[in-house]
Amino acid sequence: MTEVRPITADSLRYAAKLINNGELVAFPTETVYGLGANAFDEKAVMRIFKAKGRPSDNPLIVHIADAEQANDIAVVSDMAKVIMKAFMPGSLTVVLPKKNCIPFAVTAGLNTVAVRNPLSEEARLFIRECGLPIAAPSANTSTRPSPTTAEAVFEDMQGKIPLILKGKDCDVGIESTVLDLTGDFPTILRPGIVTAAHIREKTGVDVGYYVQPQTGVVKSPGMKYRHYAPKCLMVLCLDENLEKVFAYIEDKKKKELNIGVICEEKFVNEFEKTYSLGLSAEDASKRLFDILRKAEKECDELVCLYTLKDEKSNGVLNRMMKASGGKVL
Numbered sequence: 035m036t037e038v039r040p041i042t043a044d045s046l047r048y049a050a051k052l053i054n055n056g057e058l059v060a061f062p063t064e065t066v067y068g069l070g071a072n073a074f075d076e077k078a079v080m081r082i083f084k085a086k087g088r089p090s091d092n093p094l095i096v097h098i099a100d101a102e103q104a105n106d107i108a109v110v111s112d113m114a115k116v117i118m119k120a121f122m123p124g125s126l127t128v129v130l131p132k133k134n135c136i137p138f139a140v141t142a143g144l145n146t147v148a149v150r151n152p153l154s155e156e157a158r159l160f161i162r163e164c165g166l167p168i169a170a171p172s173a174n175t176s177t178r179p180s181p182t183t184a185e186a187v188f189e190d191m192q193g194k195i196p197l198i199l200k201g202k203d204c205d206v207g208i209e210s211t212v213l214d215l216t217g218d219f220p221t222i223l224r225p226g227i228v229t230a231a232h233i234r235e236k237t238g239v240d241v242g243y244y245v246q247p248q249t250g251v252v253k254s255p256g257m258k259y260r261h262y263a264p265k266c267l268m269v270l271c272l273d274e275n276l277e278k279v280f281a282y283i284e285d286k287k288k289k290e291l292n293i294g295v296i297c298e299e300k301f302v303n304e305f306e307k308t309y310s311l312g313l314s315a316e317d318a319s320k321r322l323f324d325i326l327r328k329a330e331k332e333c334d335e336l337v338c339l340y341t342l343k344d345e346k347s348n349g350v351l352n353r354m355m356k357a358s359g360g361k362v363l
């Protein structure tokens with residue numbers, strides 16, 4: 035049985051008890067909901083992989099209540115200190131050399147650990163109450179869109195975990211930016227709402243974006259898997275050439291397929307059935323996963339039309355690419 039409880043002093047106490055007993059608890063953060071376990075407890079961590087159906091070579095992020103707590107689990111360089119001071123709490127995860135107390139089950143055998151101090155006060159209250167660092171991936175079944183509401187967590191995790199803490203819906207809506215600080219040059223492994231430009235602006239540190247090689251070893255193992263996918267087919271259109279989209283929909287209509295279009299607000303009157311991504315990269319990030327879970331229930335196939343090209347759009351574009359399997363009109 036899976037209980038959904040609002041965040042109160044009582045439910046937090048109960049959640050902490052479950053975590054300290056090696057159980058899993060889903061909790062809200064400002065990005066997406068997480069599926070948490072005691073990061074020091076290898077058995078509890080294994081339960082996460084089982085509940086999600088997640089490949090065991092995809093490492094987890096360890097969540098901390100404040101930046102200081104990073105010293106318990108990782109080696110924090112001077113540069114890491116500067117970046118953490120500027121972005122913790124925040125939607126930036128940093129990859130650092132790990133300390134021995136973190137089991138390899140968390141890091142999928144890597145000598146590094148991803149560390150995150152969420153902006154969400156509800157998340158930090160939960161971690162603090164547990165008194166431990168919390169290993170947590172997004173609380174979706176592997177390959178499914180990440181959950182931004184307690185309802186979406188319930189859809190995927192019902193019957194698999196004892197408790198979902200219900201908090202605010204997620205404001206950012208896509209997962210944190212992952213920044214690797216263990217190489218020669220700070221590198222963003224997963225784009226998010228915190229961009230290279232933000233990091234440069236706030237700290238003076240230059241960071242690059244990791245470009246995935248076509249073959250060989252990938253740096254962030256999560257990048258090689260299918261991700262975020264709705265249950266139905268989805269294709270992307272990334273420019274304003276709407277004729278392509280009209281023709282595509284026309285063709286599908288002949289086959290009696292019901293097509294939904296996920297698009298920026300300015301296009302919503304162009305098509306019959308639309309889901310608005312709003313006006314900006316922030317709006318689109320906040321809405322995308324929620325829309326995917328809604329639209330897959332209402333449509334046979336989806337077209338996602340997104341034309342913004344600013345750096346802040348990197349995160350949401352990365353999720354759209356993966357959700358569609360890279361199919362672009």
Ligand code: TXA
Pocket residue numbers: 063065066067068069092093094095127129141144146147148150170171172173208209210211212223224253254255256257
């Ligand atoms: O916003 C978030 O980051 C959410 C919330 C719950 O905090 N969590 C999240 O976790 O997105 P997950 O497991 O869905 O994604 C973790 C990402 C994966 O791409 C994984 O490969 C990468 O972080 N990662 C974790 N540890 C790593 C490490 N030691 N080195 C490189 N990449 C790592």
Ligand code: MG
Pocket residue numbers: 171172180
């Ligand atoms: Mg995930």
